[in-house]
Amino acid sequence: MGRAPCCEKMGLKKGPWTPEEDQILISYIQKYGHDNWRALPKLAGLLRCGKSCRLRWINYLRPDIKRGNFTAEEEETIIRLHELLGNRWSTIAAKLPGRTDNEIKNVWHTHLKKRLGPEHVNHEKRKVVESATPSVPRTNSDEEHQRFFGSPEQSFSGLSSSTATESSGGNFGAKEESFSSEAVPEIDESFWSETLSASELFGTVDTSNYSDHTDFWLRVFLEAGEINDLPL
DNA sequence: AACTAGGTCAACCGCCGGTAT
DNA sequence: AATACCGGCGGTTGACCTAGT
Helix, strand or coil, X not given: CCCCCCCCCCCCCCCCCCHHHHHHHHHHHHHHCCCCCCCHHHHHCCCCCHHHHHHHHXXXXXXXXXXXXXXXXXXXXXXXXXXXXXXXXXXXXXXXXXXXXXXXXXXXXXXXXXXXXXXXXXXXXXXXXHHHCCCCCCCCHHHHHHHHHCCHHHHCCCHHHCCCCCCCCCCCHHHHHHHCCCCCCCCCHHHHHHHHHHHHHHHHHCHHHHCCHHHHHHHHHHHCCCCCCCCC
């Protein structure tokens, strides 16, 4: 049976996000969370489909996103985990706080794959542990949220203190009154630095926060002695 | 300075699994 | 049990950027 399309194609915007759209999305999620991605764009006054909003948030706007180049340690981790898990980017991303599956995927295809040569390219297609593992349950989004943020109130503690550096005009259409410039802080460098430090804090205080099914299987391999030197 | 080729990365697409009805 | 909905994932694309000629 065919499925309904994820969104009505008519009238929905595609392509790069504008700063104004980013602000609307951030502000909405800050206020109301993202329980229902499908309904979110309509409620927030965005002419985007829910999937697009989710992707934008996960890959770019989420406060704990770590921007900038990958460190040698991170690259090494990706290589080792890829060797172990194959193209399970989300699983690999779960071991690299602040990095997204999309970003890791891009880095793999643009840097690491070339660096490693054809052997690893072939290896890429191999389902390394699939035969040995039942389907790994996906991480519940709430669990993930808890892992990264703790309570929803904690999630945006940094955002609320960021300073506005410019006015974007704030023309948010029908929902404009809900998103006054006062309620919608601009994203500036302090936003990223604050949230980054917060994520680093979460990452260093207690790595057991990342315990999930992914960890379970990683530990299985660790105990088997396959990846002893991973920075867990 | 203009053009071209290759690299990068944000975003889209289609599929899948889980869950609600 | 069947169906529909939704979130999430991995593959792919294409616009933009940069280095080389």
